[in-house]
Amino acid sequence: MASTEAYITGLGQSEVGVRLPRHPLLLTVDAVREALDDAGLTLSQIDGVFTYPGKMNGYTAFSPVSSDDLIEVLGIKSKWHLGAAEQPAQLAAIGAAVMAVKQGLVRHAICFRTVYEAGGMADPGTYMSGARQDTVTGSSQWTSPFWATSAACWTAQYAARHMHRYGLTREQLGQIAVNGSKNAMRNPRARAITKEELTLDKYMSARMITTPLCLYDCDRFSDASTVVIVSAGDALGDVKSTPVRVAAMSGSVDRYSWDQVEWPAAYETGADLWTRTDYTVKDVNTAQFYDGFAFLPITWLEGLGFCEKGEGGKFIEGGTRIALDGELPLNTFGGQLGAGRLHGFGFAHEAVNQLRGTATGRQIAGDPKVAVATSGGGPMAAALLLARD
Amino acid sequence: MNPPRPRPKLDQENTAFWTGGSEGKLNIVKCGDCGEFTHPPRLLCRHCQSENVAAHAVAGTGVIDSFTVNHQPWAKGLEVPYVIARVKLDDAPGVYLTTNIVNCPVDAVDFEDKVRVVFEEQDGIFYPLFERTV
Numbered sequence: 001m002a003s004t005e006a007y008i009t010g011l012g013q014s015e016v017g018v019r020l021p022r023h024p025l026l027l028t029v030d031a032v033r034e035a036l037d038d039a040g041l042t043l044s045q046i047d048g049v050f051t052y053p054g055k056m057n058g059y060t061a062f063s064p065v066s067s068d069d070l071i072e073v074l075g076i077k078s079k080w081h082l083g084a085a086e087q088p089a090q091l092a093a094i095g096a097a098v099m100a101v102k103q104g105l106v107r108h109a110i111c112f113r114t115v116y117e118a119g120g121m122a123d124p125g126t127y128m129s130g131a132r133q134d135t136v137t138g139s140s141q142w143t144s145p146f147w148a149t150s151a152a153c154w155t156a157q158y159a160a161r162h163m164h165r166y167g168l169t170r171e172q173l174g175q176i177a178v179n180g181s182k183n184a185m186r187n188p189r190a191r192a193i194t195k196e197e198l199t200l201d202k203y204m205s206a207r208m209i210t211t212p213l214c215l216y217d218c219d220r221f222s223d224a225s226t227v228v229i230v231s232a233g234d235a236l237g238d239v240k241s242t243p244v245r246v247a248a249m250s251g252s253v254d255r256y257s258w259d260q261v262e263w264p265a266a267y268e269t270g271a272d273l274w275t276r277t278d279y280t281v282k283d284v285n286t287a288q289f290y291d292g293f294a295f296l297p298i299t300w301l302e303g304l305g306f307c308e309k310g311e312g313g314k315f316i317e318g319g320t321r322i323a324l325d326g327e328l329p330l331n332t333f334g335g336q337l338g339a340g341r342l343h344g345f346g347f348a349h350e351a352v353n354q355l356r357g358t359a360t361g362r363q364i365a366g367d368p369k370v371a372v373a374t375s376g377g378g379p380m381a382a383a384l385l386l387a388r389d
Numbered sequence: 390m391n392p393p394r395p396r397p398k399l400d401q402e403n404t405a406f407w408t409g410g411s412e413g414k415l416n417i418v419k420c421g422d423c424g425e426f427t428h429p430p431r432l433l434c435r436h437c438q439s440e441n442v443a444a445h446a447v448a449g450t451g452v453i454d455s456f457t458v459n460h461q462p463w464a465k466g467l468e469v470p471y472v473i474a475r476v477k478l479d480d481a482p483g484v485y486l487t488t489n490i491v492n493c494p495v496d497a498v499d500f501e502d503k504v505r506v507v508f509e510e511q512d513g514i515f516y517p518l519f520e521r522t523v
Contacts, residue, residue, distance in 0.1 A: 135398035142429055144395040145516055146489050148473045149463035154487075156457035157475055164455070164500050210459040210473070259475050259487045260428070 006098040007236060007243035008352045008386065009108070010039030010229030016340045017118075017192040020223040024064040024116035024127075025073065031225040032074065032110055039229050040240030041108055046229075047079045048100055048109030052093035052344065054083030061120025061127035063113075065225070070110065080105045088251025088269070089290075089376025090344025091384055095249045097230040107235040111228050113345035117221035139257060152218050152293060154258040155377060156210040159295035161262075163212060166310035168298070170212055174203040175319040176294040176330075177216040177337050183324060184334025186362040193222060193340040217294035222340030226349050242356045244386050247370075248277035251382035258378040263299065265381035266374065270303025273372070273383045281305045285368035286354050287328055288347035290375045291335040300374050304383070329354075329364045344375035348384060355388040392464050394511055402430045405444035410508030410515025417481045419445035428484040449506035451476040451519070454485060458495045470495050476504055476519050492520040 012035030014027035022030075036042065055066035067083040070076065080100045087093065090113060097109040120127035136144045148154060162168045177198055184194035198216060206214040236243055250272040252265050274280065281304060289297035298312035306328060307315040316322050322330035333339050333350040340346075351371035353359040374383045397407050409416035418427045420434035421441035427433075433440050456474035472490040490498050491507065504519040 134396065136395045137398045139429075140395075141397040141403065143487050145397060145514075146473060146487055146518075147394070147459065147463060147467060147471065148487050150461070152461070153457055153459055153473050156459075157455040157473070160457055161455040208458070208460040210457045210461060212457075257429070259485050260483075 004102070005233035006101045006246045007231050007233060008228050008246065008348070009231040009236070009239040009241050009243050010035035010041060010227070011349050011352055012036070012038060012227035013189055013349060014225040016189045016222055016224040016342070018220070018222060019118045019122045024061065024114050024119070024223065024225065025069060027116070027223065028065045028070060028112055028114045028225040029073065031112065031227040032070070035110070035227040035229050038241055039231070041229065041238060043074055043076060045238055046074075046076050046108050046110055048097060048106030049076060049078055049081040050093045050097040050100070050109055050111045051083040052087060052090045052113055053085030056085060057120065057127060061116035064116045064120065064127060065112070065114040070112070087382070088253055088265075089380040089382040091348055091373060091375040091382040092251050094228060094230060094348055094384060095251060095382060098246050098249065101230055101232040104232070107232050108238070109230045111230055111345075112225060113343050114225040115341060115343050116223045117341065119223045121221065142257070142259065151258070151378065152213055153210045155293040155295055156213045158264060158299070159212050162295070162298065162310070166313065168313035170204065171200065172313035172317050173212065173217065173294055173298070174200050175316045175322065176291060176297050176335070177203055179319050179322050180291065180331050180335040180338035183332050183362055184338030187333045187339055188361070190334045190339035193220065194334060194338045213293060213295070216337065219292045219336035219341040222342065224340060224342050226342050226345035228345065228348055228352065242388065244352045244355045244388050246384055247279060247387040248273055248385040249383060250276060253380045256379050261379055264296065264377055265379050266296070266299040266303040266376065267309070268303070269376070269381035269383050270300060270305065273304065273385055277385055279370060279385060279387070283370045284328070284372050285366065286332060286351065286364055286371045287330050288332070288351045288371060288373040289330060290344060290347060290377060291331060291337050292341065292377055294337060296377045297330065304372060324362060324364060332359060332362050332364060347373040347375060348386070351384070351386050355386060390466065391468050392466050394516060396512065396514055402432060406430055407514050409444065409446065410510065410517060413508070414446035415449040415506050415517055416444035417447050417478070417484055418442050426481040426484050428481070447478055447481045450522070451478040451504055453490065453498065453500055453502045453504060455500070456490065456498055472498050474498070474519065486517065489518045490521065491518045497521070
């Protein structure tokens with residue numbers, strides 16, 4: 001019998017660092033153990049494993065652990081699993097688990113994202129896929145030949161367009177990184193990434209990567225694993241934690257191309273989220289928005305309707321509105337800019353922490369009940385609306 | 390001196406684009422039925438799904454839709470800064486090319502600048518770069 005709702009019931013995270021000596025598979029197991037303890041579940045109760053993007057090691061150890069690896073080493077009797085890049089961005093892996101538990105295929109699913117990009121670069125012989133390719137193929141052939149090598153170069157052109165068309169300023173954009181740094185200082189898991197608070201002055205004088213994005217607008221390769229457990233509504237009796245319901249989700253890809261589209265998919269995905277729920281943007285107590293580059297949260301603020309398109313810069317001006325004690329606390333764990341490139345899953349992890357009231361040292365005030373977590377940039381995006389009932 | 394540009398792997402879909410510069414042509418796939426353009430190039434029209442598509446030499450002129458001045462050397466020896474731009478082609482509606490703007494100082498480049506294609510050849514690949522037309 002299909003259950004009607006899906007809940008996030010367990011949170012886990014490994015040590016987060018830069019060039020950690022611990023193997024990424026073991027980091028993943030660390031995060032799984034913490035999530036199981038948190039939920040009050042045992043491995044024998046797990047019957048699904050979901051990840052993004054599946055094992056994929058290119059020029060970095062982008063994704064060194066597969067769902068199959070985890071099923072094997074943890075002795076999971078899986079009834080459904082998935083590890084795939086062809087999904088609407090990172091949090092789509094949690095979305096797939098939600099679909100599986102709603103369908104009644106799975107009762108408790110481990111969802112994970114493991115990155116080992118810093119450690120992998122330091123030890124390419126062990127972690128990289130091997131032969132350097134002589135040619136570029138697929139979508140990268142339309143960018144790499146022009147030395148538009150990094151997603152920074154592609155995202156920069158969206159940001160530049162926003163500045164040109166709507167008047168976004170660097171001072172406004174800087175609030176994303178400054179806010180992330182402030183919040184990261186309150187997050188023990190961000191110690192290795194943010195060691196001191198970033199000031200706007202320091203931001204403004206930082207070296208450019210690709211205009212208008214400076215060093216602090218770009219997240220940093222990190223080593224970490226983040227886990228959330230998704231459980232079926234009719235299996236909550238197994239769980240000791242406070243469950244947080246996945247109230248709605250949305251994802252979109254218009255064209256899988258960074259340069260044939262004018263704006264990132266956050267606009268489409270953001271608008272779509274509200275068509276799937278009775279909640280409205282006014283109900284949201286905290287926003288955890290993908291910030292692999294500082295411009296991206298602005299697209300989510302506008303796409304989800306926290307402000308009009310083009311008004312995102314003014315919305316975050318001065319940083320008070322998005323601060324921990326502001327009207328819309330943003331990226332309260334530090335985001336990827338402050339807490340490391342956890343690659344999407346950090347946003348869901350933190351949203352649940354805040355809704356449970358367990359974000360020690362950085363818990364937002366009041367009695368937060370609704371949060372939005374997002375992932376993606378460029379042509380793909382996914383959003384989760386999370387609610388504590 | 391700059392390292393060699395990353396080289397696209399030629400195939401049935403992309404060869405006309407990457408080699409058209411040998412004849413001075415910027416080739417974009419056009420549909421013989423609906424007249425729309427498909428880029429990146431494909432074996433069928435993405436608008437009407439007709440297989441009656443062929444490489445069509447466009448004028449090679451356009452405007453700068455957006456751009457970034459890149460300061461980060463992504464490869465050893467890569468000379469910076471340089472301009473990466475998204476160029477909107479004048480006569481291929483809906484088609485944008487990521488490219489470099491060359492033959493001018495980086496701080497001379499602006500939105501809406503009119504540009505034209507200049508090809509840079511490297512081992513049989515003709516990279517379509519653009520320069521400003523004053």
